[in-house]
Amino acid sequence: MTAPAADGTGEHTPPSLIARCGGIEFRNPVLTASGTFGYGKEFAVLFPLASLGGMVTKGISPNPRFGNPAPRICETASGMLNSIGLENVGLAGFEAEKLPFLRSCGTKVLVNFFGTNFDEYVECGRRLGWMDGVDGLEMNVSCPNIKAGGIEFGRDPRVLGELVRACRNVIEKPLWVKLTPNTSDIVALARACAENGADAVSVINTITGMAIDARTRRPRLATVMGGLSGPAIKPVALRMVYQIHRAGIGIPICGIGGIQSGLDAVEFFLAGATTVQVGTQNFIDPASSERVVREVEEFCRQNGISDVCELVGALEIQR
Numbered sequence: 111m112t113a114p115a116a117d118g119t120g121e122h123t124p125p126s127l128i129a130r131c132g133g134i135e136f137r138n139p140v141l142t143a144s145g146t147f148g149y150g151k152e153f154a155v156l157f158p159l160a161s162l163g164g165m166v167t168k169g170i171s172p173n174p175r176f177g178n179p180a181p182r183i184c185e186t187a188s189g190m191l192n193s194i195g196l197e198n199v200g201l202a203g204f205e206a207e208k209l210p211f212l213r214s215c216g217t218k219v220l221v222n223f224f225g226t227n228f229d230e231y232v233e234c235g236r237r238l239g240w241m242d243g244v245d246g247l248e249m250n251v252s253c254p255n256i257k258a259g260g261i262e263f264g265r266d267p268r269v270l271g272e273l274v275r276a277c278r279n280v281i282e283k284p285l286w287v288k289l290t291p292n293t294s295d296i297v298a299l300a301r302a303c304a305e306n307g308a309d310a311v312s313v314i315n316t317i318t319g320m321a322i323d324a325r326t327r328r329p330r331l332a333t334v335m336g337g338l339s340g341p342a343i344k345p346v347a348l349r350m351v352y353q354i355h356r357a358g359i360g361i362p363i364c365g366i367g368g369i370q371s372g373l374d375a376v377e378f379f380l381a382g383a384t385t386v387q388v389g390t391q392n393f394i395d396p397a398s399s400e401r402v403v404r405e406v407e408e409f410c411r412q413n414g415i416s417d418v419c420e421l422v423g424a425l426e427i428q429r
């Protein structure tokens with residue numbers, strides 16, 4: 111509970127928002143999600159990035175990528191579909207053009223990364239792990255594995271475990287793995303990460319979907335299918351965070367999916383997430399992540415919570 115002030119003024123000490131997650135200490139538990147916040151620079155004119163717990167960069171691959179043809183974004187009910195195709199500046203471009211700003215932005219920086227095969231993942235993770243200014247790495251395993259007929263690396267617990275182990279062996283920095291929700295057994299995927307040395311799991315990436323324009327009879331995305339994000343996926347994300355937390359895999363969870371407000375973030379904490387990421391909401395209101403931090407703090411004040419950690423996994427279920 112909130113402690114009364116020692117000076118007898120009736121003022122209360124502010125709640126502690128500090129969150130320790132996957133080998134990193136954050137000033138608060140609110141981060142921004144990969145691909146929805148660029149490399150941070152454009153947002154720094156809107157609010158101090160130091161007010162965030164941290165940010166996760168756009169996914170980096172060893173070589174630059176141009177991504178998929180347009181249209182590659184479309185709006186859906188309570189969400190959006192994207193098929194950006196992992197466009198990014200590549201490792202060298204990231205180090206030369208993006209990292210200098212990130213080093214001075216005053217918040218924790220996780221670099222999201224991926225490859226098109228095992229060797230690329232390992233090489234990318236190893237080189238990012240050496241870079242000064244990178245606090246941790248988040249592996250995006252929602253990429254097609256050409257060797258396995260294009261199935262995402264992260265869908266098979268055995269393949270995922272091997273990939274995590276291979277990267278863990280060359281990365282000393284905190285290593286988070288971002289799980290794909292395109293599975294019937296999210297706990298098996300989370301467990302494969304924990305057993306192979308991951309420090310945390312980020313839950314969830316986008317859900318595969320599609321949209322059709324009935325008048326033209328054409329798909330709305332050039333790639334036909336894409337990844338669904340936004341409030342539409344929040345119940346699925348909450349359910350997966352809850353299932354992983356309940357399974358007790360031994361590493362913390364960063365909750366992602368449809369977070370628009372501090373209350374949404376608190377729901378994820380109650381389900382078992384230690385930190386959260388704000389994604390699609392950044393497109394609607396680019397300053398929303400800072401507001402989410404303030405709203406989480408306000409929630410703690412109003413509910414007599416002295417430490418945000420008290421909320422983690424505190425869901426009450428009638429039996």
Ligand SMILES: Cc1cc2nc3c(=O)[nH]c(=O)nc-3n(C[C@H](O)[C@H](O)[C@H](O)COP(=O)(O)O)c2cc1C
Nearest residue numbers: 143144145169192250314315339340367368389390
């Ligand atoms: C346009 C766009 C680009 C994204 N790019 C990446 C990416 O490069 N790497 C990754 O792991 N996730 C990526 N994501 C997934 C988000 O980080 C997040 O997991 C997902 O959108 C769900 O959260 P939300 O509902 O709050 O957006 C992207 C999402 C969107 C909408």
